[in-house]
Amino acid sequence: MLSVVAPTAAAGIIIGIFTLTGLGLKLSGIIVDAAGANLFLALVYTALAVWVLGLALPITASYIIAAVMAAPALIKLGVPDFAAHMFIFYYALLSEVSPPVGLSPFAAAAITGGNPYKTMMMAWKYTLPAFVVPFMFTLAPEGVGLLLQGNLPNIIFATISAIVGITALTTGVGGWLLHRATWFERIALVLAGILLVYPATNFDLVGLAIFAGVLAYQYGTRQK
Numbered sequence: 001m002l003s004v005v006a007p008t009a010a011a012g013i014i015i016g017i018f019t020l021t022g023l024g025l026k027l028s029g030i031i032v033d034a035a036g037a038n039l040f041l042a043l044v045y046t047a048l049a050v051w052v053l054g055l056a057l058p059i060t061a062s063y064i065i066a067a068v069m070a071a072p073a074l075i076k077l078g079v080p081d082f083a084a085h086m087f088i089f090y091y092a093l094l095s096e097v098s099p100p101v102g103l104s105p106f107a108a109a110a111i112t113g114g115n116p117y118k119t120m121m122m123a124w125k126y127t128l129p130a131f132v133v134p135f136m137f138t139l140a141p142e143g144v145g146l147l148l149q150g151n152l153p154n155i156i157f158a159t160i161s162a163i164v165g166i167t168a169l170t171t172g173v174g175g176w177l178l179h180r181a182t183w184f185e186r187i188a189l190v191l192a193g194i195l196l197v198y199p200a201t202n203f204d205l206v207g208l209a210i211f212a213g214v215l216a217y218q219y220g221t222r223q224k
Contacts, residue, residue, distance in 0.1 A: 027069045031069075032077065039078065043135060047134070050062060053092075062092045062095060071085055083137050083138050083147060090133065097120070097127050102123060104123070108123075132169065135198075136158075136197055136199055139197075142158060142200065142201065144158075165193050165197050165207065167193075172187070173186075178215070179222050181218070191210060193207070
């Protein structure tokens with residue numbers, strides 16, 4: 001219980017400071033001003049802020065503090081409140097495996113006797129595709145389908161496009177789909193993944209077409 005009580009009490013003091021002094025609203029205004037009303041930049045700044053908080057705080061504490069600081073800014077820019085809080089919570093989780101202080105890999109290395117830094121970098125490498133997922137349900141209204149919000153067709157389409165987008169990004173970066181990919185194929189796969197990350201129907205259709213083209217080409221060359 002002590003490991004939970006201590007950060008929760010500290011987070012409560014910090015939240016009290018933010019709310020009673022109005023510092024939380026000022027920080028939200030700073031994020032909005034720095035982003036210039038650009039939602040993408042605001043999301044990037046928020047992700048960086050949560051990442052920095054997560055370097056020294058457990059997940060619950062970093063989420064609570066970031067929710068007070070950053071959630072109002074995202075909501076002000078048009079992100080639904082549940083999506084804004086999920087975005088913050090998602091990055092609070094990912095901060096646990098992010099360098100230079102990946103708390104979870106360090107704990108795992110201590111248990112297994114492995115090299116803590118190599119363990120942390122390997123964990124970060126495997127979770128890199130997950131860092132783009134929160135942008136999928138916050139950049140555009142259609143993206144909330146990933147959070148099972150909205151009508152059923154939008155939920156199904158958003159889920160499929162997200163799965164294909166992450167697959168395209170990982171195979172493009174890794175250089176392997178059905179077999180080793182050429183540089184042209186890797187560039188096409190990364191482009192398809194980027195298009196599918198943005199939850200807009202036109203971009204998704206183009207991204208799906210590019211991914212299907214590369215997949216069909218690799219299938220044909222694999223037969224040879």
